[in-house]
Amino acid sequence: MHGKAFAPEYQGELGSALGVNSSYEEVLTAAGRALSQADTALERARAALALAEANRRLGQVDDAGSAWRQSYRSARVAGDAGAMAWALWSGGTLARQCGQLRLARRLLTWGVALAADSGERLAHGYALAGLAETGRIQGDYAAVAALHEQLLEQGRAHGEARHMVWAMSGIAQMRRNTGDYTEALELFEECVRIAADAQDARGRAWSLRGVADVLSLRGEAERALALLSEAEVICRAMDLASALAYNHKMRGNVLYRDGSYDAAREMYAIALEEFDAMREPRGVALSRLGLVKSRARLGRDRGETLAELTELEGDFARIGLRHARETAVAFRNEMAAELSMT
Incomplete structure (x- = not known):
């Protein structure tokens, strides 16, 4: 079982104003306003985290890099290890996006440790997911298979749809890359269902891409292209x-x-x-x-x-x-x- 998807990376007042399907231009505006109005170091850390994520998703990597570092510095001033873990997750994810996979693993590993020590369970799950994805992208399947399974177990235990989709899509991608198209397709299709039930448009778009990939490998090009068109509408709507x-x-x-x-x-x-x-x-x-x-x-x-x-x-x-x-x-x-x- 799982509940409606939510976005714990938007914290404080931003958490009530923004959701998992907020467009990143909207997040950028709200986070910038929150940062300018922040009175405490923790408020600045939270606003800068949202700013980093919006810039990263929009492909504005320099601004994203400045924002996650600002978030980390502010969290350190506040003495909040959980907020530091969130900033490291953002920085590690940006490093992976920029092709700096060794740096990504370093930052995400640090984020996992800080989140575990501080009891910040959601940041721990996010950093764990990032670490698993980084290793999977590198093709280090033996090392990260257990991480994917751990993340899936956590997601199921707490009814967190995004964690479940991340874990299952990662496992599906590994199955696809090793030639097990049947299981890969089943997992990707389950990800689409979970994301749809949880009203997670972003997760659904990524999962549709996975389904399209496997269908194409099985010779079903027309169905694959239709699914990609459906996913493209979501991508454009959410920036x-x-x-x-x-x-x-x-x-x-x-x-x-x-x-x-x-x-x-x-x-x-x-x-x-x-x-x-x-x-x-x-x-x-x-x-x-x-x-x-x-x-x-x-x-x-x-x-x-x-x-x-x-x-x-x-x-x-x-x-x-x-x-x-x-x-x-x-x-x-x-x-x-x-x-x-x-």
Whole structure:
């Protein structure tokens, strides 16, 4: 069982004014006003945390970085370890978004410890979820599988829909990446149901993207594209810049798998521009990989393709994206084999 989704990252007066489905422009305005009116260090910490999250979700990474650090400093002045843990969660999440995965793990690990010591259960769950996702993105499945299960157990115990969706979607992504499409689809579809029941539009948008991905891998391109269109409406309504860019990148994936290489190239180019604008290197590299593959299928010189793939492999290795690097290597080997036969 679970209740309606809520957003504990909005605290104090902001907690009553904002909800999980508030647009990030709305959060930005409310948090900025709260910060200017704050009388205590703890109030400043809470307002700066919301400001950091709104800026991060809108792709404004410099402003997000300044805000989470301000939140941490204010929380430290207030002597509130729980508020410090929330700030570290925000900073770690931003670091992951910016491709700084080692820093992300460091900040999130620290956040988990501070939250546990202070008894801030929700911050502990959020930091734990961030740590699990960071390890999953790196492809370190053995290390983070237990974290996902722990988060899912906590979510179920307290009826917290967002925790359940985060945990289940992470497990689903690992199943998808290891070829278990049946279980991955079941888990993603359950995430969609939980998010819908909990009125969590953001969680629903991300979960629809997961369902679309697996359907596409099973050859159901039309259904996948329809789900991505449904998710895109949510992303635009809530100003989810990063989620929208990943939606477009996934649309490129679906079109590519369906053999629509020209349309895929156009979508990857749109996603690349969006990721560039928000300075998200992981999304940039993944979109570039899609562009390289699409252009290769459209007849691009194989030597140029191989050179760019080698460059991308280096980017994936530097960021720490194991699964993406394996994909690039597999395609490079395929191109090299074709080149040797000509």
